[in-house]
Amino acid sequence: MVAPHPAGAVAVLVSATASGQGKTTVTAALARLLARRDLAVRVFKAGPDFIDPVMLERAAGSAVYNLDLWMVGADASRAMLARAASEADVILIEGVMGLYDGTPSSADLARAFDVPVLAVLDASAMAQTAGAVALGLRDYGPVAMAGVIANRVAGSGHAAMVASALRDMPLLACLPRQTASLPERHLGLVLPDEVDALDALLDSLADGLQLDDAAWQALPAVSFPMPTPQTMPPLLQGKQIAVARDAAFAFLYRANLDCLRGMGAAIRYFSPLADEPAPEDADAIWLPGGYPELHGAALSAGAAWRTSLRRAHAAGKPVLAECGGLMAICDSLVDKDGNDWPMAGLLPARTRMQPRLAALGLQGWESAHGQLRGHAFHYSRLEGDIVAAGHAGKHPSGDSGEAVYRAGSLTASYFHAYFPSCPEAAAALLLGEPT
Incomplete structure (x- = not known):
């Protein structure tokens, strides 16, 4: 059973090779699972996005804000992370696109705040090659790698092949192939209020997530210096x-x-x-x-x-x-x-x-x-x-x-x-x- 980390909050940035690998599904499943274990979970979304945060709020039961080194700014992003670390047991940051895509990228964000990356790999059509993909994601930047979550895994044998291929990286969790997933349309996910029985779906995803509690507990705690609070100009007072x-x-x-x-x-x-x-x-x-x-x-x-x-x-x-x-x-x-x-x-x-x-x-x-x-x-x-x-x-x-x-x-x-x-x-x- 995952318990609060003795040294403080654990933080990971959930990323992947590209869009469509299951980042939001995995982040939502992990947030729901940890929240059900009575851990205080705070979730952030990297980059500009309106829809994923609303879905992640539903999964975690807490407000979700965006982080971005350019649009939001490094100082404001650090301030939000510092507040979250003072309140939460777990901080999950869902990345945007692939790990190294964009300027700034999810990898840039992870390095700026010393947050390790948790790579989501769609393992539905691979086994040992998952190791090569994970090593490439870690070493290309490089970034600190917390481990891998293998998505759409066929079974325990398939998971074992993925785990053995990761060499010195832990397989933190597996999520089996899903019969139901978070629905999408042209601008991304469907809004939560439009999804029938959404909480049951999120619970089902959390139930299916096979988390290695020992590997999760071994993740290092993070800390962020609390910046000086910034006051907002009262330009709209009374409006x-x-x-x-x-x-x-x-x-x-x-x-x-x-x-x-x-x-x-x-x-x-x-x-x-x-x-x-x-x-x-x-x-x-x-x-x-x-x-x-x-x-x-x-x-x-x-x-x-x-x-x-x-x-x-x-x-x-x-x-x-x-x-x-x-x-x-x-x-x-x-x-x-x-x-x-x-x-x-x-x-x-x-x-x-x-x-x-x-x-x-x-x-x-x-x-x-x-x-x-x-x-x-x-x-x-x-x-x-x-x-x-x-x-x-x-x-x-x-x-x-x-x-x-x-x-x-x-x-x-x-x-x-x-x-x-x-x-x-x-x-x-x-x-x-x-x-």
Whole structure:
């Protein structure tokens, strides 16, 4: 039975050779298993991602935040890890893509904070070669390797072959081939509230995870120096921010909400899917990203939410619309089946879903207050004769990225901003000030 580590928190970064190897499934299974053993588990997600954190929150029973050396920043990431280490027995960090993919990569993150890597290997079509893959992952960087979790293992004999091939690395756990797995769609996993019997599925994955308790207990404890607390400027003191939040507008960084509250704002949620109007007494409206393309019929049938946005815009109230929010404030949205659904009509354009990925990656927007960092990830494109007020820049190339559109008090873009990277710029957007 795994017990709290006598020297403090244990931390691992869960990574793999590529996407699709089962990182999220394994991280969720491990988090659920350890939480059921009454260990305090804190989970982080490396890189820009909205969906995996929500699934991992469900598995671990605690809030999940993002870590990234560029978007979030090394100091802020270290501060979150330090707080987690002071509260938790176990810290799990789910990596992004393959271990060495991206700038910065998951390997860069692991090395920056001296966190060992736990490699997830899809063993469904290999046995001894798993050793060569694991050794390559460890030595290419190199990185400190905590061990391996073999995913989709056929049985004990198969697991034994994998274990013998790892040489000096432990096989920390095996997860058998699953009859049911976490469902996915075009932007990643399906949102937890859409998955029937999700907790039963997570429990089943945890039940199937064959953890080597002795090998886990042998992992070293970690420690992170607690940085000096940073105070947030009270730029939104007394302001009420209306935030669209439901299955169509679910892509919110917890850190963004914390940032708004830290600057003094009160947050008021409303649901366009339920045809709830934006609160009239709110000082600004924020429509974050999500899946409006899956809810075109319901959104187009709602008169109250659309009317409330038009009135707010006509009155000069600041409106910030990002990605899915951008799709909702255009004249219409064309879904993957070709249905053209009327939207709020604040921007004279339409968005159209396409099978090909339109954008993916880190980006930064240069504002008068500094660089507001974030990312883009979408499958739709904007159609219309409108001129961009500016563009974000791709990281690290600096090439032109997502367009930023302005129409009166409206700011709209496919760019997803990470507010804590420049709170002053985020506040300016919601105050209607020049950015």
